[in-house]
C-alpha cells in the first residue's frame with residue numbers, strides 16, 4: 001500500500017472512511033482521481049468543481065427529502081433545506097439578473113424537458129438547431145422524448161462559414177409557425193445573436209427558449225452575452241463552464257415563474273436533491289467573484305490560443321476560431337478522421353470528444369478549455385497541447401512518449417491539492 005493510502009486511511013472524512021469500509025469501491029475512486037490528474041481533460045462539457053462544491057455534495061443534506069418549494073413542502077423537517085434553496089435561488093437571480101430562478105432540475109436535459117412542459121403541448125412545432133449541426137438530443141432527436149412528443153424543424157449552419165444563417169431561421173419560422181424557437185448548441189463555437197432570435201420569435205408569435213447549458217458559465221463571468229434579457233426561458237447546466245455540481249437550472253421572468261416551477265415539480269420531477277442545490281449555491285457564490293470573471297475570460301483566451309495553434313498545425317478550425325470555451329476541428333488534413341483521432345489521442349492521455357462538422361459526413365473533434373483553465377493552464381500550455389495533439393495525429397510521436405509528455409505537463413497543474 002502506498003504512502004497516500006496510509007495517509008488517506010487515517011483520514012476520518014471522505015475517502016479515508018471509504019477505504020476502511022469498502023476498499024474495492026475506494027480503489028475505483030482513487031483510480032479515477034489518478035486518471036483525472038494524469039491526463040488532459042479537453043471534453044468541452046467538463047470542469048473541476050472546487051473542494052467546497054464537493055463538500056456540499058457530500059453533506060448531510062443528501063439525506064433530506066424535500067418535495068415542493070421553500071415554504072410549501074410535502075415533507076416535514078425542511079426548515080434548513082428551505083434556507084439552502086432560497087439562498088441558491090437568490091444567488092442565481094442576482095448572478096444572472098433574472099426575475100425568477102428554479103434550481104431543482106436534476107440535469108440540463110431535465111431543465112429543457114421542464115421548459116417544454118411549461119410552454120408546449122405534445123404535437124406542437126418547435127424550431128431548433130438540427131442535430132447534425134450541434135443541436136442537443138433534447139432538441140428533437142428521435143431517440144429522445146423531444147423528438148417523439150414534438151414536431152421539430154431544424155435550422156442549420158452555413159456549410160462554408162459554419163455560422164448560423166438567420167435568414168434561414170426566419171424563412172423556416174415563417175413557413176412552419178413554431179410554438180417555440182430553441183437557440184443553443186453542444187458545439188457552436190461563436191456567441192449566439194439572441195436579439196436576432198428574439199426578433200424572429202416575435203415576428204411569428206413564438207416563445208424563445210435559450211438552452212445555454214454550455215455558455216452560462218461564461219455569462220456568469222461576463223465573458224459571453226446573456227440570453228436572459230431576450231429569452232422567455234433560459235435552460236442551463238451548472239456543471240460545465242459554471243464549475244458547479246452536476247445539475248440543471250431554469251431562469252425566466254416573473255410571468256412564467258409559476259408555470260416553470262410546476263413544470264419541474266410535480267410535473268417532471270419528484271424530490272429536490274438538496275445536497276446538489278446546496279452545492280449549486282456554493283458555485284453561484286464562487287461565480288459572483290472577480291476571480292471567476294478572470295477565470296471565464298482566461299477560458300476564452302485559452303480556447304482562442306488553442307484554436308490558433310491547431311490551425312497553424314494544419315487542422316481546419318470551424319468558423320476559423322472561437323468566441324467561447326469550445327472549438328471544433330477537422331483533423332482530415334493530418335490524414336485521420338475524427339473517430340480514429342479520438343482513439344489515438346485517448347491512448348496518449350488527451351481526452352476529448354468527436355462531433356459533427358458543418359460540411360460533409362466526416363466526424364470532427366470538439367475541444368474545450370474549461371477544465372485545463374481551472375487547473376491554472378494559460379495560453380503557453382494551450383500551444384503546447386495543440387502541438388502535441390497534432391504530433392500524435394501525424395504519427396510523429398508514439399503513444400507512450402506522448403503519454404509521458406502529457407503526464408509531465410499536467411503534473412505542474414494538479415486539479416486538486418494532494
Ligand SMILES: *Cc1c(COP(=O)(O)O)cnc(C)c1O
Nearest residue numbers: 107108109136185186211213214
Ligand atoms: C449539456 C447539454 C444539455 C444536457 O445536460 P445534461 O446535464 O447532460 O442533461 C442540454 N443542452 C445542451 C445544449 C447541452 O450542451
